[in-house]
Amino acid sequence: MSARDKVAELMAQYRAGFSLPGPLYYDGDLFDFEMKAIFGTQWLFACNECEVKEPGDYLTLELGRNSIIIVRDDNGEVQAFHNTCRHRGSRICQEHKGTVGRLVCPYHQWTYDLDGTLLSATQMPDDFDPRRYSLKPVHAANVAGLIYICLAENPPDLDHFKRTVTPYIAPHQPARTKVAFESVLIEKANWKLVIENNRECYHCAGNHPELLVSLVEAALPSDTRTHWFSELMKRKAGEWDALGLPHRPADGGIEFRCIRLPFNEGVTSMTMDGKPACKKLVGDLTERDLGSVRMFHVPNNWNHFLSDHIIHFRVLPRGPMETEVRTTWLVHEDAIEGWDYDVQRLAEVWQITNQQDQHLAEQNFLGVQSDAYEPGPYSPAGEFMILDFNRWYMSTMAEHLPPGAPGLRVAAE
Amino acid sequence: MSARDKVAELMAQYRAGFSLPGPLYYDGDLFDFEMKAIFGTQWLFACNECEVKEPGDYLTLELGRNSIIIVRDDNGEVQAFHNTCRHRGSRICQEHKGTVGRLVCPYHQWTYDLDGTLLSATQMPDDFDPRRYSLKPVHAANVAGLIYICLAENPPDLDHFKRTVTPYIAPHQPARTKVAFESVLIEKANWKLVIENNRECYHCAGNHPELLVSLVEAALPSDTRTHWFSELMKRKAGEWDALGLPHRPADGGIEFRCIRLPFNEGVTSMTMDGKPACKKLVGDLTERDLGSVRMFHVPNNWNHFLSDHIIHFRVLPRGPMETEVRTTWLVHEDAIEGWDYDVQRLAEVWQITNQQDQHLAEQNFLGVQSDAYEPGPYSPAGEFMILDFNRWYMSTMAEHLPPGAPGLRVAAE
Amino acid sequence: MSARDKVAELMAQYRAGFSLPGPLYYDGDLFDFEMKAIFGTQWLFACNECEVKEPGDYLTLELGRNSIIIVRDDNGEVQAFHNTCRHRGSRICQEHKGTVGRLVCPYHQWTYDLDGTLLSATQMPDDFDPRRYSLKPVHAANVAGLIYICLAENPPDLDHFKRTVTPYIAPHQPARTKVAFESVLIEKANWKLVIENNRECYHCAGNHPELLVSLVEAALPSDTRTHWFSELMKRKAGEWDALGLPHRPADGGIEFRCIRLPFNEGVTSMTMDGKPACKKLVGDLTERDLGSVRMFHVPNNWNHFLSDHIIHFRVLPRGPMETEVRTTWLVHEDAIEGWDYDVQRLAEVWQITNQQDQHLAEQNFLGVQSDAYEPGPYSPAGEFMILDFNRWYMSTMAEHLPPGAPGLRVAAE
């Protein structure tokens, strides 16, 4: 049985409304398929553009066995390349971040311009044509300061996303920030369980006391489960309308989600006490009590845009059993550490929350590997965003199945 | 070639009387097959019932990718369940042992009764039927205080074993003990090599000086290799008959072995000096010089029942290349540490012996992976119990081969 | 698709003059194939015979899952055996080196003579024929003191190599040395990338400042890229001819390389300052300024023979992703540490160089695993010896492909 047939059979076992069949979470062949069908085709969140502020600033990220360079070129554009030399394939940038004049391969010093062009390669014969050996480009897009990359030759449309979310996040001016703190967790869990964990707050009450100081569990303004939330939502909606800040759920379908939601009464930031994390607000904001814009984009990114800081989350699979979760906390580029903000105070809620979520995802991953595991029903009330994610996942995977494959029928449901 | 065909071919290479073909010790597909054909069908030793003394006391064990909960329910019965939540599959009990009122999944707090019934699940729709989401049960049986579990839907008969061995071990009253010490070794060896190592004392003379203070190498009362043993055996048999303690080899076929054998002259316990390990005897025993009941049950358990303590050994594969060996030393439940017994003194012989055996099994495992390894002949005198084990192993595996598979012929021989 | 078909397909993707297709560097099936087609058929460098000086002295080496014993027998011959007991397969020698009277298996004490004959096995039945259970032999050959082994039943010819290189290296009398220092690196890189790294000095200028104190990048006496080298070469050639030391490139085809080349002007040894590493010269040499004999033999060995010490490099794959590189520094057997030589000074250049090369090979290995990696062109001027190695590799692999396999055509080109 070919790997693709196997994937099609595994996918055929999926039932909408239920968690995925076990092997969809851990099978190695399925993972290889995903790396092509999902991570090889979709726009992936990479970083904030402020992380590569000046020409020559770069950072690298690793996606399975692939390494990507994000670098600002001499024209001030953010570019992305595969981090593998066109000579014999060595990694070129060997640090996670840095600043360079040119991209020089450490092995035999083949030297590339920041736009990927091969500038020099010694000891090569006269008929060697350097124009055929530029670094392999990766598409990069800038959405109000957030850099997304796409490894596909022909990336899917990003315009609808960009046009839709920009009004929500632009007031926070993500590009005019700096990284105050960064954390990288290597979770022993399949990436989809990391995403599922993020896509619901059904687990919050039992696990995230620190987060719930600020976060309201209601994921939609129309949530009527509690009276006080409806009241709060109505009041905040009025204030935000007055400020010209969009807040209603954006029309992202199953591709993305963007919404502004209030924090608990009296809370202005995601801190242990709900009080501000940074004196200086981001962008040109002057109001502190703005809740947060929550933005998610398949398959690997969610964010909080607050009045006084921004948090990006980036999920990258390292293999079927291991996932990197990178979190960056950003404040206004002119905010002064020690005066405007304290790193520990700024980052502690989500650091604790991330650790709690890591534990949950890892225990979930252990359990779904049991022979006795059987997909169980999601809560339509508490886990509807996972239903969306799974629908998106199945349909995106299905695009790479051969016509007539058993998994297609299921994905279409 | 399908995995089952491959297994059938590997099994066909087996020759009775010789150690197994190399891949039967390390092949990953064969291991997956074993997990179903052996560990998915057979009764497996789990623990002593005193380890889950009160309602709500639980322990967990891991068998390959499966985790099992052993818990005493509110009726005082020992029950076993798959440790995977019926919601999204999270592990429920995340510690090796503990005490709970109900089994509450840490992820979204689905709550199960100690009998596995789902008692509550919040945010689920009205048509959600909790009766369909009980924890998946695992069969549990109590053999004079020893808990065995079986993952099969229809477990094989355990009655013959239970009826046969109870008269041997009941006088030691295993249930009225407590764990004085526990050790867990993770051995880098296939589980079958761990069992083979245990099933012979051919290696004792060269490796176990501490054990041989007490242990007599003769495995059968009829062993006539040394005159002194015959004499000793005859005398001890008379004493045990007088006490009403059964000692002759039980009729366990290739499934189990149960026998009482004497220690070396003058030795009453498995200690470094052969002197008692615990002042208080187990059960209601009053005689100290009882040798030990040695009881083995395929595929994963052997035990020593002495006059002053009991030792259980439990073997659980973690993968084709790694095996967990758990040893528990139990004394009378009323024995007082520091007064009746000293943990160090109680456990040292088998701790050292286990380490020696771990090294032997690991070096054996390294060697059988060589391309030059060729199955060699067992000693009929020194290794006859391995011959039994292999016969059992081959025939049990063969039950899961398709009719006409090459491995069947071999297993039948 | 069978593993052999897969290998044939992977090999068919090779283009001469370009680095190998990615999977040829990391695919697990291909590696298994190599272990048979390359490491199971070829002569492999094992050690210097001085490392097993006296009868009973042994060392072990590990090649994938195989362990080999090199031992000097009672007749003073160096022998090699598979390190797996004929009883149940245990490793016999469990240390890297040692001295024994007989080869006694630690498990059940089966005892073998140093020539591999089984001398005793207790508890075996009367019809047990020990002559059928000798240790499985491995061919061993002695090339002027260097021990090569071959796991094949019918080893390829080694005579041409032996006859050709002996005049170059015999004056250094490798057998009359002792190991002054030994280093073992476990590199996270495929073994072929370790060899490729060694087969070119294109990377030296950018990475090996310490090595370039002594080493001249020119790999051939005919190298005319710099005038000073041509002049130096001409002068040294005259001196060496006068001393009767052969130096011209030996006719090793793609199987081996042997040549004497000068060091930089004024340099006599591979030290940080170019000055001697050992007062006492090797063999009966009296001249210090001899450059070094550089000798390479496929697939796993290169050496430097200097006037005052000898360096052997041995490469052994542990798996597709991991390679052991063992380096030994040898001095005259009568040289006195602290008086004639200082270990730190003797070994530091190649210790640093090895670490640099490890890093280069590892980064190369990371890069070739990228989906974006594409074989790139070798420099004909700087990397011609890799072209030779790849030609040898492809043709040797092809000998094990079925007639008509796609990889054959490519290998023949």
Ligand code: FES
């Ligand atoms: S691999 Fe990059 S320059 Fe050679």
Ligand code: FES
């Ligand atoms: S996974 Fe157990 S309650 Fe959700």
Ligand code: FES
């Ligand atoms: S395995 Fe070597 S003597 Fe038994």
Ligand SMILES: [Fe+3]
């Ligand atoms: Fe969470």
Ligand SMILES: [Fe+3]
């Ligand atoms: Fe033992």
Ligand SMILES: [Fe+3]
């Ligand atoms: Fe180098």
